[in-house]
Amino acid sequence: MSEPEFLKSTDTFIRRHLGPTDADIREMLALLGHQSLQALSGSIVPGDIQLNRELNVPSHRGERAALQDLQELAAENHVYRSLIGMGYYDCATPGVIQRNILENPGWYTQYTPYQAEIAQGRLEALVNFQTMVADLTGLPLANASLLDEATAAAEAMAMCAAIVRSSGQERQEFFVSQDCHPQTIAVLQTRAEPLGIELHVGRTNAIEFTKEKFAGILLQYPATDGYVGDYRDIVTRAHEAGMLVVVATDLLALSVLRPPGEFGADIAVGSCQRFGVPLGFGGPHAAFLAAKEEYKRQMPGRIVGVSKDRDGHVAYRLSLQTREQHIRREKATSNICTAQVLLAIMAGMYAVYHGPEGVRRIAERVHGLAAILAAGLRRLDFEIGTEVFFDTLRVRTTKAQADQVVLRADEQRINLRRYEDDSLGIALDEMSTEGEVCRLMEMFAGHERLPFTVAELADSAVTPFPANLARTTPYLTHEVFNRYHAEHEMLRYLHRLQSRDLSLTHSMIPLGSCTMKLNATSEMLPVTWPEFSRMHPFAPGEQSKGYQELFRQLEGWLAEITGFSAVSLQPNAGSQGEYSGLMVIRAYHRSLGEFHRDVCLIPVSAHGTNPASAAMVGFTVVPVACDKQGNVDLTDLEAKAVQHRERLAALMLTYPSTHGVFEPAVRRICQIVHTHGGQVYMDGANMNAQVGLCRPGDIGADVCHLNLHKTFCIPHGGGGPGMGPIGVARHLAPFLPGHPVTKLGGAQSIGPVSAAPYGSPSILTISWTYIAMMGRDGLTKATQVAMLNANYMAKRLEKYYPILYTGASGLVAHEFILDLRQFKDSAGIEAMDVAKRLMDYGFHAPTVSFPVAGTLMIEPTESESKAELDRFCDAMILIRAEIQDVIDGRQPRAHNLLKNAPHTAPVVTASTWDRPYSREQAAYPAPWVRDRKFWPHVSRIDEAYGDRHLICTCPPMDQY
Numbered sequence: 001m002s003e004p005e006f007l008k009s010t011d012t013f014i015r016r017h018l019g020p021t022d023a024d025i026r027e028m029l030a031l032l033g034h035q036s037l038q039a040l041s042g043s044i045v046p047g048d049i050q051l052n053r054e055l056n057v058p059s060h061r062g063e064r065a066a067l068q069d070l071q072e073l074a075a076e077n078h079v080y081r082s083l084i085g086m087g088y089y090d091c092a093t094p095g096v097i098q099r100n101i102l103e104n105p106g107w108y109t110q111y112t113p114y115q116a117e118i119a120q121g122r123l124e125a126l127v128n129f130q131t132m133v134a135d136l137t138g139l140p141l142a143n144a145s146l147l148d149e150a151t152a153a154a155e156a157m158a159m160c161a162a163i164v165r166s167s168g169q170e171r172q173e174f175f176v177s178q179d180c181h182p183q184t185i186a187v188l189q190t191r192a193e194p195l196g197i198e199l200h201v202g203r204t205n206a207i208e209f210t211k212e213k214f215a216g217i218l219l220q221y222p223a224t225d226g227y228v229g230d231y232r233d234i235v236t237r238a239h240e241a242g243m244l245v246v247v248a249t250d251l252l253a254l255s256v257l258r259p260p261g262e263f264g265a266d267i268a269v270g271s272c273q274r275f276g277v278p279l280g281f282g283g284p285h286a287a288f289l290a291a292k293e294e295y296k297r298q299m300p301g302r303i304v305g306v307s308k309d310r311d312g313h314v315a316y317r318l319s320l321q322t323r324e325q326h327i328r329r330e331k332a333t334s335n336i337c338t339a340q341v342l343l344a345i346m347a348g349m350y351a352v353y354h355g356p357e358g359v360r361r362i363a364e365r366v367h368g369l370a371a372i373l374a375a376g377l378r379r380l381d382f383e384i385g386t387e388v389f390f391d392t393l394r395v396r397t398t399k400a401q402a403d404q405v406v407l408r409a410d411e412q413r414i415n416l417r418r419y420e421d422d423s424l425g426i427a428l429d430e431m432s433t434e435g436e437v438c439r440l441m442e443m444f445a446g447h448e449r450l451p452f453t454v455a456e457l458a459d460s461a462v463t464p465f466p467a468n469l470a471r472t473t474p475y476l477t478h479e480v481f482n483r484y485h486a487e488h489e490m491l492r493y494l495h496r497l498q499s500r501d502l503s504l505t506h507s508m509i510p511l512g513s514c515t516m517k518l519n520a521t522s523e524m525l526p527v528t529w530p531e532f533s534r535m536h537p538f539a540p541g542e543q544s545k546g547y548q549e550l551f552r553q554l555e556g557w558l559a560e561i562t563g564f565s566a567v568s569l570q571p572n573a574g575s576q577g578e579y580s581g582l583m584v585i586r587a588y589h590r591s592l593g594e595f596h597r598d599v600c601l602i603p604v605s606a607h608g609t610n611p612a613s614a615a616m617v618g619f620t621v622v623p624v625a626c627d628k629q630g631n632v633d634l635t636d637l638e639a640k641a642v643q644h645r646e647r648l649a650a651l652m653l654t655y656p657s658t659h660g661v662f663e664p665a666v667r668r669i670c671q672i673v674h675t676h677g678g679q680v681y682m683d684g685a686n687m688n689a690q691v692g693l694c695r696p697g698d699i700g701a702d703v704c705h706l707n708l709h710k711t712f713c714i715p716h717g718g719g720g721p722g723m724g725p726i727g728v729a730r731h732l733a734p735f736l737p738g739h740p741v742t743k744l745g746g747a748q749s750i751g752p753v754s755a756a757p758y759g760s761p762s763i764l765t766i767s768w769t770y771i772a773m774m775g776r777d778g779l780t781k782a783t784q785v786a787m788l789n790a791n792y793m794a795k796r797l798e799k800y801y802p803i804l805y806t807g808a809s810g811l812v813a814h815e816f817i818l819d820l821r822q823f824k825d826s827a828g829i830e831a832m833d834v835a836k837r838l839m840d841y842g843f844h845a846p847t848v849s850f851p852v853a854g855t856l857m858i859e860p861t862e863s864e865s866k867a868e869l870d871r872f873c874d875a876m877i878l879i880r881a882e883i884q885d886v887i888d889g890r891q892p893r894a895h896n897l898l899k900n901a902p903h904t905a906p907v908v909t910a911s912t913w914d915r916p917y918s919r920e921q922a923a924y925p926a927p928w929v930r931d932r933k934f935w936p937h938v939s940r941i942d943e944a945y946g947d948r949h950l951i952c953t954c955p956p957m958d959q960y
Ligand SMILES: *Cc1c(COP(=O)(O)O)cnc(C)c1O
Pocket: 336, 337, 338, 513, 514, 573, 574, 575, 576, 607, 609, 610, 654, 658, 683, 685, 686, 707, 722, 724
C-alpha cells in the first residue's frame, strides 16, 4: 500500500530552489511548443551525448533531513584548540560582523562589482581593506584580495619575473627562504617549474647576492617558526644586486613590528584570516598583496580605485589594470578572476571595528602571553628557538620530551606543531588566555605545581621590541577606522553600505556565464557551525573525520555528475581549476616522455582566464576561430591541430559554448584533438546546462573544472569566495594536486595548487547540502528549468532584440545573447547604456560585451520565478521603446534616459530639472518600480578620471 497523501513529508526543497511552479512550467512549455521538460531538453542537448539515465547520486532530502544528516557528519569533527600556527590562527569574529556580513544574504549574494554604480557599499568596504593592508604593510598599493597566502606568494614571484623581464633582463631564478610556511614553499615549487623559474630554497644567510642572479627573493616575517629578524641588510644587498624583495607577513604582527615597506620590501603578501575570519579547516580567507606604486601595472587581481561620478561625487570602481588583465589574455601573468571579496570585507571591517588601538591591544596581548610562556619555559630549562618573536615559539625538545608534551596536550584537546627535529611549535592567538599559558607550561613541566606564577613572570618577561624591529609609525589613522567603535555605529555603517549594493535580495542578477542562482539559507547555515568553522587545516586526521567523509561523498557525487573517475577539491576558484587541470595534462604528457607538447588551442570566444591559465603552465596559445553560428570552426580546428600535431598539448573548450549553444559536433571536436595527441580541457563554468543531461567525461573531455560558486550554489560574495574543483579521467588521476602537510593526491602529483589541502572546506558544506537536498531528480529538473527559463525569456525578447546564436532547433541552452550593436548607429546607444538604464528599473545588468562586444548575455537560472522573468523582460521591452524614441528623434541622442542613466535620488529631486523627459520617467519607469525602488548611490562613473588618478586608499572624509 502506498503512503497516504497527508502523511507525505512536508519538508521539500526542490520547489523552493526552482522559481516556476508546475503550472508556470506548463504554460511556459506551451509558449515554446514543447510537451514536457524532457522534450525541451531533449531538443537542446545533442542526441549523441545525452545521458539518458538518472544520475547515481542519492534521492532528494528535505531541508531538515539534509541538515540533520550533515549534523551527524559535523559531530565526527572534533574541534581542538589548535596552536599549530603556520599561517592559521583562531580569532574572534565580532558578532556584528558574523551576523551582518558573513551570514547576511544582502552581502553574500552580491555579484562581482562590474556595475559599480550599484556596488558602492562593497567597493567602499574593499577600499577600507586596501587601506588597511597598505597601512599595516607600509606599502602604498594593495589589491582587493587574492586566494590564499601561498598563491599570493606565487603571484608575487610571477610579478618579480615579469618586472625583471620588462626591464629587458632574463633572470629566471628566485630565492625562497626556508623559513617560509611549508605550504607556501610547495605552492611556489608547483608554480615556478612550468614558468621556467628555478627555485632556490635555503637559509637567508646563504643567499648569493651575485649580480643579476635572482629575479627576486621571498622572506617570511615573522618566520614560520616565530623568528623575527632584521632584514634591512638583506634587502639592501638584494637591491644592490638588482633583485626584488617579497615579504610574506602577518598583519597582526605588523601592528607592533616594523612593516616591510619601511625596511625596503618591494612586495608584501599574506593572509588576513586572523582578522576575524573563521579557520574553516583552511578557508575561505582573504590573502593580500601590496606593492610599491611603480609596480601597479603588474599587480595581479582586482584593485578598487577612487574616481568620481558625473555629479562630481566620490565614486569607487575597479581600476584600469583590473580590466587590462582580462584584455591581456595569453600575455597575462595572472589568471585571477574570482578572489575572496566577502572575506576581505570581513577583515577590513574587523579593522574598522577594533580601530588602531584595538588591533594594537590584541597584538600586544598575544605577544605578552607568548613572552610569558617563553619566560616560563626557559625557567623550566627549555630552550626557545629565537630571542625575538611575536606570538609563535619554537621550543627545543628531545624526542621523549616531545612525545610526552604532545600526549599531555592531546589529553587537554590542544594541538601543537611538531617539527621534524622533534622541537615543538606553539602559536598563540587572539583566543589565548593566561589560563592557557599556564596549562601549556604545566604540560612542559610535567606537573601542575609550577615554581612560579604567571603574574611573577609578567613583571619581567615582557620587554619592548628592539628599536630596529619595533613599529614606530601610525596606521589605520583614517577616520573610517576610528568612528564606528560603538556597536550601534558599526551596525548602521554596515547597513548603510549594504543598502548601496544591489544583491539577489533585491532582484534577479541574470549574469550570463556566472549562474547567479539561489543560495538557499539552509545551504548557508552549516558554514558557521563550529565543527566546520573552527577547525585548523593541519589538525591531526583523527579530528577531522566528519570533513573527510563530507569530501569523500562530495567528490563521489561530483565525479558521477561529470562522468570522471577522480576529483580534486583543492583549487580555490575556476581559474585555479583551469591552472590545475592544465598542469595535470602537462604532467601526463611528460610522464609519456612528451616534453615538447606545449600548444594549447583556445577558441576565440573563450573566457580570458583560459589563455591566462595556459600561459601560466608555459603553454603557447593558438586561437581557434568560431563560425557565424558561434560554434568552433571545425575546419580551422582541424587545420590547427594538424599544423601543431607534434606539439599539441590541449584544447580548452567551454561547453555549452560561451555563446550559449550546445555545439552538435562536440564529440568530433574532442576526437580531432585526441587524434593529434592532445587532451581536452573543459571549462565547466556552464555546467548548469549539463547536470543530469550529459557529462563532460562521456562527451570526450579528459579534465573539467566546476565553479561551485556558479553551478553548486556557493554564493558569489561580491567577487569570492569560490571553489574550482577538477574532475579527471582515470589516466590523469595519478597527477592530481598533493600537499606537503596532509597526504593526498596521486602518486605523480603536480604538487599543491592551494595553501590548504582541500581549498576552502567550510564552503564545501554549501554544495554538499545543495546536492543532498536536490538529489538526482531535483538536479536534473533544475537543469531543465534553467533551459526553460532562458528559452522563455529569449522567446519574449526576440521580437525586440536580435538573439545572436541559437542551436539547430532554434532554441538556446541556459543563456542567450542579445545583440545591441545596431543601436550604436541608429541611436548612439551602447550595451553599457542599457546596462546602466536597467539600474533605474531596479535590475543588475546581464553580462556586458562578453563573449561578443556590444551585446548582453542573459542567464536567468532555474531559481527565478516566472513573475521575475516577466518583470525583467518588461524592463527590457520598455527600454527598447526608449531606444526607439531616440531612433525616431523624439529624444536627443546625447541627452536621453539611457545616456543619463542611472538616475540618483539627488538628481531626480533636485530643484532644477532641465531634461527632455520627466522625473517620473527617470526614476519610476514602470508601475512595479514603486513597490521596490532601488536607488543607485552615484551617477554614471567617470572611468577615465579614475584611471588617470589612481587612488586606491580611503579618500579624505570631507569628500564622501
Ligand atoms: C567564471 C568563469 C571563469 C572563471 O572562474 P573563476 O571562478 O571566476 O575563477 C572561467 N571561464 C568561464 C567561462 C567563466 O564563466
